[in-house]
Amino acid sequence: MSVPRTILEMKNITKEFPGVKALDTVNLKVIEGEIHAICGENGAGKSTLMKVLSGVYPHGTYDGDILFKDQVCEFKGIKQSENLGIVIIHQELALIPELSIAENIFLGNEQAAKGVINWNDTTRNARDLLEKVGLSESPSTLIKDIGVGKQQLVEIAKALSKNVKLLILDEPTAALNENDSENLLQLLMELRSQGMSAIIISHKLNEIKKVANSVTIIRDGQSIETLDTADITEDRIIKGMVGRSLTNRYPDRELKIGKTFFEVKNWSTYHPLQSERQIVKKVNLHIRQGEIVGIAGLMGAGRTELAMSIFGKSYGKKTTGEILKHGKPLDLTNVTKAIDEGIAYVSEDRKEYGLILMDDIKQNITLASLEKIAKQRVVNESEEFVVAEEYRKKMNIKTPSVMQTVGNLSGGNQQKVVLSKWMFSEPDLLILDEPTRGIDVGAKFEIYTIMNQLANQGKGILVISSELPEIIGMCDRIYVMNEGEITGEVERSVATQETLMKYMTKSRG
Known part of the structure; x- marks a missing residue:
């Protein structure tokens, strides 16, 4: 031989x-x-x-x-x-x-x-x-x-x-x-x-x-x-x-779920270029304080389009419906208003929509909340450095300095910078679109732990993921989308990959 x-x-x-x-x-x-x-x-x-x-x-x-x-x-x-x-x-x-x-x-x-x-x-x-x-x-x-x-x-x-x-x-x-x-x-x-x-x-x-x-x-x-x-x-x-065994890929969390604070009612939007093509169709969903809610669906189901249209109507045309926070209607006609109302969105494409790759970590972390470190519209660079250093340690961003260019970081560390940016804005609702795509199991566990910590602080988290084990392992409740519609709602206690797939491939009607 x-x-x-x-x-x-x-x-x-x-x-x-x-x-x-x-x-x-x-x-x-x-x-x-x-x-x-x-x-x-x-x-x-x-x-x-x-x-x-x-x-x-x-x-x-x-x-x-x-x-x-x-x-x-x-x-x-x-x-x-x-x-x-x-x-x-x-x-x-x-x-x-x-x-x-x-x-x-x-x-x-x-x-x-x-x-x-x-x-x-x-x-x-x-x-x-x-x-x-x-x-x-x-x-x-x-x-x-x-x-x-x-x-x-x-x-x-x-x-x-x-x-x-x-x-x-x-x-x-x-x-x-x-x-x-x-x-x-x-x-x-x-x-x-x-x-x-x-x-x-x-x-x-x-x-x-x-x-x-x-x-x-x-x-x-x-x-x-x-x-x-x-x-x-x-x-x-x-x-x-x-370098160690991970006995559980999803960290344990003590549930502290409160009242419904965020609602989306009869939400619809159309393709930005093909004006007759409806992408999101009369979606209704709600999120409670301290709750992690998932959205499952096949590629093209309309999950990202739904999230972006909620986040300051950054996707779509002819958008209709109502969004309520603590029972009061919100004006989310642009991204700035969405941020001001305590909504943050971590895009599935961190390099295109989440980061400025040529800038350093420090500038990226403070980008969405510059008013917090500025006086009379002038950024206090010393305070910016302190904030960035705090998140570097808190998020375990592996880098010798917050002056490092973000484009030189690994994918997992780039994702931690994006999360830091939105955590610094102190949102009430954090929308995470494919938060662990292209990230190793160790970094995934760290991001899951951060999600749990935010939920334990009473924040609401909406997670879009194509990995069904991740959706089932992390979410308290799961909505399923197909062809722009919500086709099912499943509690974590009864969620299986087979159940979710059944809803992912069926039409609501």
Whole structure:
């Protein structure tokens, strides 16, 4: 029996940034024809390691050695690694919405002769690649006209066009629904059967167990261990990631639920561009003081649109209905009025709507409540620093300084900055849209604990999540949406994934 060949070996990789050692003598070995998972908490160094491998961080900016097919590699840029067949797909997809699928697939790798693109070859080759990844779309379809799940498959087609030998995927299913995630995982297993090797970074441990042959765990910038996934449980992976056992993934809470203080009545809104398309249809819901309420639903059910339309009508047109707080109607015609009325909204897209990535932590935390640290409209920077430092400690934001640029933080720490911003505004109602998307189990537990603390202070919390175990594990009561309507209301004591799914796939009528 032949010994499996090592396709990649990274030896003693060390990478430092100012004030931070991101990687400390990390070792990684990938066998040819396997899917190798990399797990670790946010900020552990997973993405940094992959950027070293792909040449995003060029040779000379790190210590250690990279061997690919027994050849020592000193990549000065991503083009060199791609020429050897190492292709990385980042968590934020690198597609241009206004270009076609075919144009995106061959962007930078054009089907051209003497500087002239051969569009017949481009279209034909794109169609062949789309067939390989299971997409039936026309190569001329614009990227903006297909969903995120299909865009992820276009990224893989783009990688295949570069004759990929080792495919690196960073959180490939973080923004996908269950069906799209399943399709992507099936494709990866099919490509593995054809001999392709892959590295997958994911916080979804059930997916790792399903598709990966082995998993390397990274903690605090160091490689802790490599395990065979056939012989381990999810809890064993978690123990390696956080350095301890998590006996319960959802923290206990002593219920202190009070009276109803927030009500939404007959709330409807229409698509902002397609004026005849109703997105939210006569929704009624209420939230009590100290209560965590969930909204479950499939992608496209209207959950985010409902939340954004409530939050200062930041989504939709022709919005009708009534919102009451302590029995009195609220005027929520814009975001400023919503904040003034004690409502906060943590978007599912923290980078687009939650943070200013080029600003530091300090400025982001105080952004929604500048009047609290200003005198005569002049910000007191010393007070701003004190506030930010307080939240850095309280929220366990892993950073050497609140002067750190937010764009340099890991996803979990960015989410903690967003939460800090809205906690500083002292809301009565906190709307959390996919609050733990792309976040590791340790950071999830911390965010769940914060949610419980806010509820125990009498705040109301409305949680939108696509992870049904999270909804059931954290929420006292759950509304279910489908096609813009509330199709069910379920108490936590009787909530099961089967019950929620039944309501998620049925119409109210």
